[in-house]
Amino acid sequence: MKLKIVSLILGVVAMVQVGAAQNVAQLLPAQLEKDLAARASEVTEVTLTKSMLGFAAKFMDGKRHDDAAVKQLIEGLDGIYVREYEFDKPGQYGPEVVEQVRQAVSTSEWVPLVREQDRKHGETTEVLMKVVNGENRGMFILEAEPRELTIVLILGPVKMEDLGKLKHLSGLGALGAVSGAQHAAHGTHTGGSK
Amino acid sequence: MSLEPMDRMDEFEQQLRTALVRQAAPEGLKQRILEARARRRASVGSPQSVWMRMAAGLLLAAVVGGGVLWKRHQEEQRGEAAREQVITALRVTNRALDNVEIKLAAHDTRDGEQEQRRTR
Amino acid sequence: MSEQERPDFEALVDEHQSMVFSLALRMTADRGLAEEIAQDVFLELDRCLGQLESAEHVLYWLRRVTMSRSTDALRRRKTRRFDQWVEMEDAHGALEAEPASPLGVRMEALLATLPEAQREALILRYQEDLSPEEIAQTLAAPVATVKSHLQRGLKMLRAKAASSLGEFIRKKGPVPISNGAGWEGAGGES
Numbered sequence: 001m002k003l004k005i006v007s008l009i010l011g012v013v014a015m016v017q018v019g020a021a022q023n024v025a026q027l028l029p030a031q032l033e034k035d036l037a038a039r040a041s042e043v044t045e046v047t048l049t050k051s052m053l054g055f056a057a058k059f060m061d062g063k064r065h066d067d068a069a070v071k072q073l074i075e076g077l078d079g080i081y082v083r084e085y086e087f088d089k090p091g092q093y094g095p096e097v098v099e100q101v102r103q104a105v106s107t108s109e110w111v112p113l114v115r116e117q118d119r120k121h122g123e124t125t126e127v128l129m130k131v132v133n134g135e136n137r138g139m140f141i142l143e144a145e146p147r148e149l150t151i152v153l154i155l156g157p158v159k160m161e162d163l164g165k166l167k168h169l170s171g172l173g174a175l176g177a178v179s180g181a182q183h184a185a186h187g188t189h190t191g192g193s194k
Numbered sequence: 195m196s197l198e199p200m201d202r203m204d205e206f207e208q209q210l211r212t213a214l215v216r217q218a219a220p221e222g223l224k225q226r227i228l229e230a231r232a233r234r235r236a237s238v239g240s241p242q243s244v245w246m247r248m249a250a251g252l253l254l255a256a257v258v259g260g261g262v263l264w265k266r267h268q269e270e271q272r273g274e275a276a277r278e279q280v281i282t283a284l285r286v287t288n289r290a291l292d293n294v295e296i297k298l299a300a301h302d303t304r305d306g307e308q309e310q311r312r313t314r
Numbered sequence: 315m316s317e318q319e320r321p322d323f324e325a326l327v328d329e330h331q332s333m334v335f336s337l338a339l340r341m342t343a344d345r346g347l348a349e350e351i352a353q354d355v356f357l358e359l360d361r362c363l364g365q366l367e368s369a370e371h372v373l374y375w376l377r378r379v380t381m382s383r384s385t386d387a388l389r390r391r392k393t394r395r396f397d398q399w400v401e402m403e404d405a406h407g408a409l410e411a412e413p414a415s416p417l418g419v420r421m422e423a424l425l426a427t428l429p430e431a432q433r434e435a436l437i438l439r440y441q442e443d444l445s446p447e448e449i450a451q452t453l454a455a456p457v458a459t460v461k462s463h464l465q466r467g468l469k470m471l472r473a474k475a476a477s478s479l480g481e482f483i484r485k486k487g488p489v490p491i492s493n494g495a496g497w498e499g500a501g502g503e504s
Contacts, residue, residue: 042462046283048276056280059273074280082283086465114294125297141290152287206472207440213421214441217339219331220349227327227356234357 027081027104027153032097036149039092040085048080050156077156078138083149090122090146098124098144101151105130105140122146130155323363326372327356333442334380340437341384343426351383377442378452381434388430424474432467435460 028036037043048056053074060067074080087093105128114127123145130138139160141152203211334355338348358379359372366372425433438449446464450457 040458042465043458044282044286044462046279046286048279048283052276053280055273056276059270059277070280070284073284080280080283080287082286084286086462114298116297118297123297125294127291127294141287141294143290143293150286150290152283152290154287206475207468210421210436210468210471211440211443213419214336214340214425214437216332216336216441219335219352220345223331223335223349223352224324224327226349227331227353228324230353230357231323231360234360 027101027151028083028097029100032100033083036083036085036093036097039087041088042084042086044082044084046080046082050078053077053080073159077154077158079153079155081151081153083151085149087147087149092147093149097149098142101142102126104153109137110140129158136160321369321372323360326359326363330373330376331356334376336441337377337380337437338384338387340422340425340441341381341430341434342387343422347387348384351380351387354383355380374452377438377444378454381438381453385430385434421471421475424471427474428467428470432463432470435463436467436471439464 057071060071109130109132110128111131112128116125126142128140136157138155139158143150335348335352338351342348366375435449438444446457446460450460
């Protein structure tokens with residue numbers, strides 16, 4: 001279970017301001033996305049607007065065992081934007097890319113939950129929640145590493161506890177075995193259940 | 195991690211390649227295939243199968259003429275594609291959050307160790 | 315191919331049955347199902363043989379159709395997951411003509427637990443020695459997607475092997491050395 005992050009969300013102070021409407025499709029300029037994709041050795045790009053999410057939900061009719069869980073998770077969301085780039089070598093993207101992404105979530109309703117910078121390894125990790133009138137209205141994740149860049153933007157009420165339940169999402173395999181191996185390698189213990 | 199040509203694979207990849215050497219087909223598979231082929235060829239020319247094919251052809255003509263089933267099929271394909279996109283997005287999200295949690299846990303461990311050293 | 319040039323169907327079965335069976339077996343982890351798929355594939359080949367233009371075309375066609383039928387079969391039924399190599403051996407019952415090594419059986423068992431898309435890419439690469447471009451053609455998928463599946467699949471397989479096989483983890487190449495910078499280091503290293 002993503003205990004730390006969920007507990008951070010629950011502890012966030014209510015914000016009063018209502019920010020400007022966010023367009024899920026415009027986090028990065030199109031040309032910049034093309035450049036990153038051209039330089040990456042593997043690319044995952046998903047942009048789902050509210051209507052596309054609604055359309056997809058119609059086809060989650062319970063034929064697959066995770067349909068109900070996924071449908072519940074995406075219900076009410078306004079959009080999902082995912083960009084994941086893996087590069088063969090470091091230096092394929094500069095800090096200006098990361099700054100551009102961070103600009104999109106620099107308004108006051110975006111509250112940082114995690115902000116870590118590991119200068120030694122050139123890694124940056126950020127998790128922000130969008131809080132409007134005390135309610136969770138979005139999530140932003142940025143993982144910048146020398147050879148990998150991951151950006152996730154979800155707009156709308158994100159049900160974190162439901163997201164955590166999807167670790168056995170069809171096609172993921174047994175994530176527990178992988179993260180167990182990683183934790184063993186790091187000598188850490190995962191607190192709480194996933 | 196780039197994909198190397200076969201002669202530059204690491205030991206793990208070579209072991210995987212060895213493990214995935216083709217297995218011999220089961221005893222008698224060829225015979226069963228040839229028998230099934232012979233049975234199918236025998237039934238294709240029978241009067242019953244000819245009538246069935248004609249009936250299927252008429253039905254198909256009616257359906258294609260109407261276009262309803264085809265449109266439904268196309269919409270289902272689009273829906274399936276949209277569903278796959280949702281799954282991919284959630285998978286990436288889950289993975290990113292897992293990585294964040296691992297980093298936080300590692301960070302906590304380092305902090306704990308540093309604290310222990312300071313209090314000794 | 316003309317009637318005269320068309321290879322003998324039996325000869326094609328002799329030449330390719332092991333390949334077709336192995337692909338189906340590694341995808342489904344079920345001998346009985348793999349045999350059924352192999353039979354269906356060759357019956358389909360018999361129907362389509364006149365449309366295939368060369369020996370290479372036949373090979374490409376067989377791989378493509380076998381993978382497609384295998385994934386269809388998987389969707390029609392739940393795939394068993396093998397966490398222990400001993401289970402894999404039990405499920406397969408009698409001895410193989412050439413008994414697989416314990417490591418080989420374990421690797422296959424771990425492979426069977428991977429997501430389908432990654433499994434099919436890995437099987438085509440490491441069983442059939444296909445390049446990512448050839449795999450992409452076979453699966454009618456973008457090359458970038460295939461590379462992604464290969465890299466992720468291999469990564470996951472290594473991690474699974476680390477926890478269950480211990481001694482078989484070996485990462486390739488040196489770890490990139492950080493220049494110690496902050497934001498600049500995130501994208502600025504060479």
